[in-house]
Amino acid sequence: MKAFALIPLTICLGFTACEKQEERMLIEETRRVTSKDTKPKLFATSDERFRDAKPSPFKGDAPENWLTLPSSQMRILNYRFGESGMGEVYLSVSGGGVPDNVNRWLKQFGSKPLSPADFSALEKVEVVGTEGVWVEMAGRFDAGPMGGAARSGFALAGVVADVGGRILTIKMIGPKPEVEAEKEELRQYIGSLQVTGN
Amino acid sequence: MDAELKNKGKDREKSVLRKVYDFLSSLKLATALLLLLLVLTWLATLEQIDQGLYLTLRKYFSWQSLAFFPEINGKRVPVLLPGGYYVSALLLVNMILGGLVRIRKGPKQIGNLISHFGIVFMLLGGGVAHHFSERGNMAIGEGEMADVAEDYFEYVIEVSEVKDGENDGFHVIRGKYLTKLDGGDSQIFDFDGVPFSLNISGYLKNAVPVSSLERAPAEGELVTDGYYLASKPSEVTTERNTAGAYARVIFEDGEKSSPFILAGASFQPFTVRDGDRVFTVDMRKRLWPMPFEVELDTFTADFHPGTSRPAKFVSDVRRVENGQDSEVTIQMNEPMRYEGFTFFQASYGPPGAGPGDTMYSVFEVVRNPSDKWPEYSLYVVAFGMLVTFLTKLGSHLGAASRKRKKNA
Numbered sequence: 181m182k183a184f185a186l187i188p189l190t191i192c193l194g195f196t197a198c199e200k201q202e203e204r205m206l207i208e209e210t211r212r213v214t215s216k217d218t219k220p221k222l223f224a225t226s227d228e229r230f231r232d233a234k235p236s237p238f239k240g241d242a243p244e245n246w247l248t249l250p251s252s253q254m255r256i257l258n259y260r261f262g263e264s265g266m267g268e269v270y271l272s273v274s275g276g277g278v279p280d281n282v283n284r285w286l287k288q289f290g291s292k293p294l295s296p297a298d299f300s301a302l303e304k305v306e307v308v309g310t311e312g313v314w315v316e317m318a319g320r321f322d323a324g325p326m327g328g329a330a331r332s333g334f335a336l337a338g339v340v341a342d343v344g345g346r347i348l349t350i351k352m353i354g355p356k357p358e359v360e361a362e363k364e365e366l367r368q369y370i371g372s373l374q375v376t377g378n
Numbered sequence: 379m380d381a382e383l384k385n386k387g388k389d390r391e392k393s394v395l396r397k398v399y400d401f402l403s404s405l406k407l408a409t410a411l412l413l414l415l416l417v418l419t420w421l422a423t424l425e426q427i428d429q430g431l432y433l434t435l436r437k438y439f440s441w442q443s444l445a446f447f448p449e450i451n452g453k454r455v456p457v458l459l460p461g462g463y464y465v466s467a468l469l470l471v472n473m474i475l476g477g478l479v480r481i482r483k484g485p486k487q488i489g490n491l492i493s494h495f496g497i498v499f500m501l502l503g504g505g506v507a508h509h510f511s512e513r514g515n516m517a518i519g520e521g522e523m524a525d526v527a528e529d530y531f532e533y534v535i536e537v538s539e540v541k542d543g544e545n546d547g548f549h550v551i552r553g554k555y556l557t558k559l560d561g562g563d564s565q566i567f568d569f570d571g572v573p574f575s576l577n578i579s580g581y582l583k584n585a586v587p588v589s590s591l592e593r594a595p596a597e598g599e600l601v602t603d604g605y606y607l608a609s610k611p612s613e614v615t616t617e618r619n620t621a622g623a624y625a626r627v628i629f630e631d632g633e634k635s636s637p638f639i640l641a642g643a644s645f646q647p648f649t650v651r652d653g654d655r656v657f658t659v660d661m662r663k664r665l666w667p668m669p670f671e672v673e674l675d676t677f678t679a680d681f682h683p684g685t686s687r688p689a690k691f692v693s694d695v696r697r698v699e700n701g702q703d704s705e706v707t708i709q710m711n712e713p714m715r716y717e718g719f720t721f722f723q724a725s726y727g728p729p730g731a732g733p734g735d736t737m738y739s740v741f742e743v744v745r746n747p748s749d750k751w752p753e754y755s756l757y758v759v760a761f762g763m764l765v766t767f768l769t770k771l772g773s774h775l776g777a778a779s780r781k782r783k784k785n786a
Contacts, residue, residue: 203565203566204565204566204567204568204575205555205565205566205567205568206567206568206569206570207549207550207551207567207568207569207570208570209549209550209551209552210547210548210549210550211536211547211548211550211665211666211667212547212548212667213544213545213546213547213548214525214526214665214667215523215524215525215526215671216524216526216528216665217545219543219544220538220540220543220544220545220646220647220649220658221646221647222540222543222649222656222658223649224645224646224647224648224649225603226587226603226604226605226639227589227604228645228646229587229639229644229645229646229647229648230587230589230605230639230641230643230644230645231645247591249589249591249592250589250591250592252592258592260591
């Protein structure tokens, strides 16, 4: 009976003794250099490998407590801020007009579009040598199907400006207390923005 | 008594085999299979609108598809259909047994025999193309030269030593070895003359590298150097898929590097330094070097008036091999065939280009051992039908003449 009890133990020991060897394969197929092969960029960083990193057409002095993120197709300059990790600031170039973009932001908080009179009453701020409108909003933020779940207690602050026919937007979005705390930093950042000419 | 029973058993066995043979060689089966192929082709044409051509062709006609449910307008049709490959294979058996073996032999049947042989040849050609043909594309701008085609679908991993800043030939891990590594499996690959091995795992057929700072990994993906591979559903246009995998370098002393990402969607290769030697490791669509160069002299596109829709596009190319030039014109329905490759005029770019824009020409390059078989088989079938027609005509005229003589 004792001998039978030893069988599972022996099997277990047998398996642990035979450590699984990973399979190896010798690759014999080769190809020559062709007209499609270009000079390789050596020791590229992950950002260089996975993003078609192009010089940004805008630059600004971001506060030290903002985390600079890689740019993306929709975000030319991209930052994160605040303790919650949900605060975001990003600069984009959009289509449409200034009122269209302001109303798009308002819609994300469930607000109705502005009348021409309300639009004219918006605070004006200077950005890259032109005049933009300052927008603030708070409440339940719903960026639509592509923006994830709606979030309550959020706030928005930012600027929309027409820069040489292109609509420049600088948007700060996040939990209301964190946006309130960073609003002045945002104003200074907007004031520091420059066109790089790239 | 026993011998009698044995003989009866043999007779029964024979009759079962005979029944199978009769069924496989019957005209009814041929008709049913041809109708089935017609239905499959019709349904595939409808389904490819939503699913894309490549996935639909694989589902309906690949040898890997034994049976399937069609899906039209996103809705599954509850009818299990046999794969087109096996319908064609059964039709081939039917044609050989019924159209060549079982058919009555005689002078009057020669035409039918020839036609059936042509159909068998055509079906065989389809099988050879299915298993052995390759397709890719080659894009060339005016005044430019190309000596390579790029596969539409197959992603490979290439390892290359860099000498004087340039790649010095490539070791190629083919896609068939990578697609098996899509679960938790991994594989170590060694290369002649390369002082390290590669351990590849986590292959994804469609994936993009995502920065974990931008979007946290949702399913526990491995993050390496701030990035992870996010899996995506297959694109409708399958050639737009970008594969990805994780890799580690294993040096000769057994030391392993940190894992890194190889992605079809990357812009630069990964670099490995081993002592004073430098190598690149990259994932990309497979390239097939051609045994000759193709230079695009001029590309002409005629557009429908007032639109960007081409009425006709023509590429005048020079094929250069061993220092000798040949001028060839490639246009729609007039491909260039040379050394087993066929160059079809496929499209042009850039997208949306119109009259007066600088454009490039795109050729579909096909390597198909049975490229001309369908054409030859059609000649054979047509010749067989002509013989049948003439034989029938001869018989008819002979019978009429005999009848006239008899009446006279």
